[in-house]
Amino acid sequence: MLELLHTTNRDLSSPKGDILRGLLSSVGDEPHLLAQLRDQAVDSATGVWLTILGRAVARGEASPETLHPRVATVALTLLRNEYVTRGLATLPDSVVVEIVDEVYLPLIRGRTP
Template identity: 45%
Template sequence: MVSETQDKRSRRRGAELEQAILRAALDEVAEGGYARLTMDRVAQRAGTNKTAIYRRWPSRAALALAAHREFVAQPATPPDTGDLRSDVLELLRGAAARMSSPVGGEILRGVMSELHQQPELRRRLRDELTQEPGTMMTILARAVARGEVRPESLLPRIATVPVALLRNEYQMSFVGEIADEALIEMVDQVFLPLVRPR
């Protein structure tokens, strides 16, 4: 006999089912790490079947990244402190904290280990890590308006420099944490000299 809870789970559709699957994936990573994440385990925890998962996400890496986006990554509201240095540091510190969080970091490291096989996922992860270049372009545009930045610096390639440095630091950090001193160096020694009036 089917219990009321099982029957309710079987009737879930659309966004409700997707939320249950993503939450199950996040919980699986939190409990067992990315290496133990399987579609079977997620399906069992979510009370659904693997077909429902594969219709939405073609691989465990895609599923994990979607769970990261839903529950770990924060919407990129550009900081607006009135100072370019402070804005960029606030943005990088927030991103570094999400990258270094136990579950978020575990997901990102696991997904990165599979990127060579999945080009589309590589693009999505890049966007996840950097939210480039929109947020930084907004920060740069405000700095141009304040006279802190040369107008010719308002280019997408230049805007990606801080987040590209952060991404590289994260990938090369074997402990998964990024020291605040490293973020300050990225901003003070590389980015600000690149964009400020000469």
């Protein structure tokens, strides 16, 4: 999960990420285009994250209840949110590690009291 999020972060920090952020900002007045971009991005990413999470469930590292698209992609959503809400062109790897260690892993493993 960490490697997948690092890869996504590198993509978002690249010229390709610049183009994607530009597209997202320019389609604000075109709700149908924004919906298409969102649907395509979510559909392609969700399958990968569900597969990885399914393997973690099979190994006993995650609860079967976590096999839900929103849970599976929450780390990716948080990463994207960093770019969108902060207007950043690049994100330090430490933020990626924090998203995984402090949010994603506790979510899929369940917090202990």
